[in-house]
Amino acid sequence: MAEEKKRTTRRITSVDVAREAGLSRATVSFVLNDTPGQSIPEATRQRVLQAAERLGYTPYAPARTLRSGRSDVAVFVLPDWPQGPTMAAFVERAAQVLSRAGLTLVTHVHTGDEQGLARLWTALTPAAVFGMRPFTSGELAGMRRAGISAVLPAAEEPGSDVSTTLWARGVGRLQAEHLIGKGHTRLAYALSDEPRLAALGRGRSEGAAQACAQAGLAAPTVTTIALDTEVTARVVEGWRGDVSAVCAYNDEVALAILAGMRTLGLSAPADLAVIGADDIPGGRFAAPPLTTVAQNSGELGIRIAEALLRTLEGQAPDLNLLPGDIQIVERASA
Amino acid sequence: MAEEKKRTTRRITSVDVAREAGLSRATVSFVLNDTPGQSIPEATRQRVLQAAERLGYTPYAPARTLRSGRSDVAVFVLPDWPQGPTMAAFVERAAQVLSRAGLTLVTHVHTGDEQGLARLWTALTPAAVFGMRPFTSGELAGMRRAGISAVLPAAEEPGSDVSTTLWARGVGRLQAEHLIGKGHTRLAYALSDEPRLAALGRGRSEGAAQACAQAGLAAPTVTTIALDTEVTARVVEGWRGDVSAVCAYNDEVALAILAGMRTLGLSAPADLAVIGADDIPGGRFAAPPLTTVAQNSGELGIRIAEALLRTLEGQAPDLNLLPGDIQIVERASA
């Protein structure tokens, strides 16, 4: 029966607009897309625009994508570790830049299962994809098959792993350089025991080791600690008399260390200097206020987005870490 | 010339699979979709599957969506205020549930501009949309035109505003009830000066006011404070002798208050009890450790996802706040 077809309210298509305006569908398309090389009198143009407005016409993205072969979606694949305000600023600024180019940015948290990513670009067919870790060759092949034209970081170029390698090392390096500048000669590095943060932690501690080597110092003692006051207190006791300053993987680890020190009656930076990373809001209100490394992630988001757009046009990405992307925020703890 | 067409590597379609398998495209479709009502011998089935595997065939989402009228994408529209681990768990669990139903979840941060949302569902044509705030009637009309079948919260039902009203009030109510249970009779509520958090803050403070009214107490004094130690110190001085306990909008505000108290030589909870909200990791390491309200956001994510799926099938959403969704985490500060 006809009821079956009437069940779902019919979509308004350009055919409806054409009928409403008394013109052909092609003319409607020419007007709505400002197709160059067409001569359309202003009267006709207005007739189409008003008809479209009256009916509330919205072009149907799947059909448009099917026809043109290109979608207006960009997707950022985020890791499933907890994201702070740093990532929020990153995504927000990137979205602004992409939006100006007509792209809509969405994010997808990747929980680690193999086929989750495949289903993502199968369901979305984005024009561009950015990930925090380099994609495997299998993933890249799948994306190419799905017709995705711009991918960052492209696994082919080894130095392009923005977050895990380059970026993380920069953070660790800056932490260590600050402590060395304060006269410390024997450092420790405290990693989080959250397994998903292991790769990033390795990057940051390697950066600190680089800075130490450059200053002619021994590499930091690397310890993985649980976020528990009693546990950190014991670790701090182990450090006493050996190291005079500690780089924490992030501000939360740093706060845990400060809490452990507090139970021992120790205080930073006199007994042990502590520096964090990521500049979470709570760090300012610690006792003592936490010295940390802030990442200008908004700026990075803008540059990533611009690199994606450049890739879409077939140019080289050109993505580098700039001075000023990472900064020391000096408070009292180091 | 033909070069133009060869420029972009051709997409592998079901036509290619059909040719490879020596069958028609229809048969390929029947096999790959397990279309019921077809009798296909196992040999043919394997022939198709292996051909598809060999060529690395992936169905093209836009064409599939165009044909079926339904996409496999769900999108969560998130506000642009900074998101903590609470929201991460929420999205992660919801994604799991939706994934089991064949839907891919993506998130989109909405920066507030009017046409950003319109472009979102124009570019994505999601099957389902969830937002943290109720949508305006104009937005709903646009989504219906774009063919989105499930939207939560639907603006029609007034009590369905999960986050801003129901959820936020529940948090404020629990904060106040805990303090009242500790014997406090005169409370204050401290809001953040971040303008984007104003609506949520109003909801939480209203919940606290409800709890006070229920206990026969006066409503809390509501103060908006900047996240600055000196500013909070002055506000705390103003409270002295008047209120004995304060609910903070969130843990960051609470930490700022504790820092302000510290500069005055005061300590919680003896001089002023402080309770936060959201249970950020750093709260455990404050001095004193912060009592707060934890939201079981993972559970909520699951229920929201299930409600979306139910809506997709045409049933009523049935979305309520359950006991156990919000819990007091009692530490030392209150």
Add this chain to the structure above:
DNA sequence: GTCGGCAGCTTACACGTGATAGTTCCGGGT
């Protein structure tokens, strides 16, 4: 007066998929 050219349209195809309505072939019942 005929004809090229251009403004102002329309007709028709392609994109890749899902599914309906067939078509062919073959074995078995009457």
Add this chain to the structure above:
DNA sequence: ACCCGGAACTATCACGTGTAAGCTGCCGAC
């Protein structure tokens, strides 16, 4: 001898869009 019915496929349409190609007047130029 005939047909019925099911197994195993295939031909074809529809989805909504962008655009290349074609069509019709009308005006000015020779």
